[in-house]
Amino acid sequence: MPTPQPVRQQGGIFDPNTFTRPENGRSLSYPILIVGGSTAAYAATLAALRSGINVCLVQPQAVVGGQFTAQALPASDDGDLLRQAATPFQVEGERFAISKTQRSFRDRQRELQKLNGRKVANPGGGWVSPLATTPVVAATAMNEAIAPYLAQGKLILIPFSEPIKVVTSDNPGQRRRVTGIVFQDRQNNHTFTINSRVILEATELGDLLELGNIESRVGQEARSETGEQALPERALPQCQQSFTFGAVVERTAPGRGVAIGAPPGYNSSPWLNAAEFQSAFWHKSRGQWEPQPREFFNPFGIFRYRRISRAAENEKTISPGDVTVLNWGQHQHGENGPWCCGNDYRVGVLVGVSRDERQRHIQQARDRARAYVHYLQTNGVPDLKPRGDLTWTRDGIAIEPYIREARRGIAATTIRHEDVAKPFFPGQARAKSFEDSVGIGQYHYLDLHGNDEPGHASLPGENVIALPFTLPLGALIPINTDGLILSAKSIGTTHITNAAYRMHPVEWAIGEAGGYLAALAVNAGVEVRDIATNETLKRKLQGTLTRNGIPLFWFDDIAHDDPDFEAIQVLAAAGIIRSENYTDLHFRPSANVNRAVVATALVKLLGFELVSPATPTFVDVLPNYRWAYPMIETLVAKQIAAGVGDRRFAPERPITREQLSFLVKKALPAAYDRAFARTPADKQVLQRRELSRVLYEVMQVKLGI
Known part of the structure; x- marks a missing residue:
């Protein structure tokens, strides 16, 4: 048997000879096919490979990782619990709020991006996230984990390709079954087919659902569809979350900035209106407006918001050479002031429209990011330089937009507002704990970046607060289609609940769960939905997940490495032994x-x-x-x-x-x-x-x- 050759990477991208580029008209078969370049696609790939199953991953770019990499948003959107420090009564957040594998990824990023030769908790030092590194560092860490499988031929990685057709078998009296996907290589226009036992829909926009005419929802549903009382009576599919092209820029020494230039139509096209942009922002503290706006380089201003690289030991110090990702949404410019916006794109949608219209909005959104950088450079912040070496682009603007909402599959379980929001669990520390949980997640509120379409649901007061929630297995299973697992942002959430399940750590958890689910279906020779309906298979899956350090239930005093982690987690998920006191997250193992x-x-x-x-x-x-x-x-x-x-x-x-x-x-x-x-x-x-x-x-x- 030939010795596997080492797989090399440079700047977060594998060498070209690492990739597989099928010939035109070729048909290939693999046990598991993962479609998409999302964070969930990567996490699912790694999980399935660690289960011993060969995987084919087909994605639109050369770089893996989605939000962390191609979308230039490596500053992880973490919930409060993930930031938690260890105390005598609880463990460190990274040891209970995410999986062991995700924690290893975070730790490897810290090792790769040291600060003045020293490993630190937050190399970038941005104030919105407890961990930020450059996209190249994130990609490098991700590549390291899958490189051995590429070398052994257990992972086939096909880049620059997009799905164009879903192949199904339709037998009378049986559910439709997805058996393969036809792809087109965008670089050479070759088309090829990958057939598979289990396929994961892990695209950023839920494209397999549209191509296969698989039951799905777009935008904001009607109240009658989900039963969510916060929704209006009429569905509004155009009410979708905005999307954003991140722009990576460096603060230079005075006079050393590099102009990005204005895009065509600057200050005339509606999406390039300079009047919407600001370099400073007003902030409310405890319900009161601060006396003056925070300037761009304020320690808690826009530059340090998602800073991903720094020179100074003190996190609040901003120095020449520091690098940030501009990813700025809408805010009110002072009391009774106008609503301003950064590079969020709000005037169009990517889901439920033609591919031509999608591409038009993608280009306009990219121009908006460029316009925002140009505005800053010509309105008091000239000393900025695009860092295309960190985004694999010329101008420092991400390869792909940061996607907040996709086409969502109608699943066996739909996660509703009533399953996660604080008012529905009075006096409790957790949201609904599904007995078929395959993961956990937490973000402190339902972060809805609405677009300009009128009619978005309002979530007043505590209705916007999300309690720590779980990921039900049923949300990964299409209601009436076999052979397919829902992943990334296409799982059975609603327009409202997607706003919490879309965050980096949760999307990783979704991917991991899907990868292990696919592996069990292949190994056991069963349909994915059989695992959800069979008690033995369901608990077997939960046991596999917890043995691999994946939490299923919220306990803040039981870590991955606890010898009873698997037993405690599975029995809690199953509703056998849960908390003594539901007002906190403690298990109290020694009680x-x-x-x-x-x-x-x-x-x-x-x-x-x-x-x-x-x-x-x-x-x-x-x-x-x-x-x-x-x-x-x-x-x-x-x-x-x-x-x-x-x-x-x-x-x-x-x-x-x-x-x-x-x-x-x-x-x-x-x-x-x-x-x-x-x-x-x-x-x-x-x-x-x-x-x-x-x-x-x-x-x-x-x-x-």
């Missing part, structure tokens, strides 16, 4: 467990039909005893549990390991040895982590995993 909690967990796990007699068995467990009355009565009826004497059950009394062992031996004798292989059946009081550890083994025996 004691009482008899009522154990009874409840056992009944849920074993799926017993509940017994709720009118006359209680115990004097201290009456019908109004919280949640546990039918659970305890069910175990008693099945002769698994008994009282402690004098017609008492003592539901609040801590249970011992030995007592749990008696219950397990009666409930499922076949699981006993496996359940207590790592937990002694002694008289020590049982801890919450031990309960999860034991019952997870019971679950696997019960399901035959």
Whole structure:
């Protein structure tokens, strides 16, 4: 067997001989096909490869990574929890709020972009993100992880290609099944077909859904479509989030700026209106306007907003040589002032229009980014220089626009406003925790960058606040099409909830979940939807995800490397053992467990039909005893549990390991040895982590995993 040749890269791009460029009319087959250049496409590719399955990734550019790279937005949009520092009661955010693989990617970026020879938490030092590096550094780190698979021939990477047709098999009485995709190489106009067992829709705009006429939604839905009360009665497909071409510029020494030049139509075309631009912005602090606007180079101004490279140790210091990404949205210019905007493009949409119209808006949006840089350079900020060496372009403007919203598949599960927004979970620390969770995400609010189309839904007050949420497996599965997994921004969100699920860490989580899902479908020889509807396959998938350091449920005191991470996460996702107190995110792994909690967990796990007699068995467990009355009565009826004497059950009394062992031996004798292989059946009081550890083994025996 020939020795794999090393795969080389330069400036974040693989050598040309690394890529596969199919001949015209060629038809190829691979177990998994991932379509698109998004962040999710990359994460899915890496996950499937780590599962041992060969993958073909077809994307529109040479660079992998989507938001972090081709879209020139490497300053990750992180939620507050991801920034959390470790304390005696909780772990560091990067060890519980994202996956182990995503954390490794973040850490590798820090190693590649050191500050004065020293590894720091935030090399760029931008104020909107706790981690920012250059697009080239992000691409380099991503390439390193997939290079070994390219060298071994396990990954086929096809660049510069876009899907033009979806191939399906339509059998009477069966769901339509996607079997392949026809692509066109944009550089040489070759067309080729990739056939696959499982295909991931990971394009930036949900193009496979349109090409295949697969059930989908565009823009803002009607209330009747999703049941979201914040929506109007009429669907408004043109109400979509704006998109943006990021521009990477360096602050130079005085007089050393390099003019970018005005685009054609500057200050005459509506999307190039200089009156909309500002170099300073007004900011509200605790509901009050600050006394003056923040100038461009203010420590909390526009330049440092998404700064990606710096020279000074102090994050607030802005020096010549520092580099930023201009990605600036709409803001009000002072109290009662006009609404101004940076390079967000608001006058057209990319989804639900012809390809010609799409390309026209893409070009106009790119011109707008150029116009914004030109405005800055001619209105008080001359010392800027485009850094095309960091964007793989001549002018420092990204290869592709930063996309906030795509065509969304109608999925088995639709994630609604009522599933994530704070008002629907009063007094709770989490949003809805789906029992088929395959990931988690968090962004502190529903960040809707509306376009100029009238009629956008209003989310007043706390309706815009998003609690920590989960990613249901059902949102990745098209409602009536097999062979396809929804990924990136095409999953089963709505116009509203997409605004939180579109962020960098969440899109990565979506991709990882899809990659492992595809691998399990191939390995098990089943349809993707079978995994969602089969309890054994669903828990097997969740076990695989958690063994690979992917959280499924929000706990801020259980890290990836916790020895009971898998057990705690899967049982929590399944609704067997969750939090003691739903007002915080703690699991409290070392806390004691009482008899009522154990009874409840056992009944849920074993799926017993509940017994709720009118006359209680115990004097201290009456019908109004919280949640546990039918659970305890069910175990008693099945002769698994008994009282402690004098017609008492003592539901609040801590249970011992030995007592749990008696219950397990009666409930499922076949699981006993496996359940207590790592937990002694002694008289020590049982801890919450031990309960999860034991019952997870019971679950696997019960399901035959």
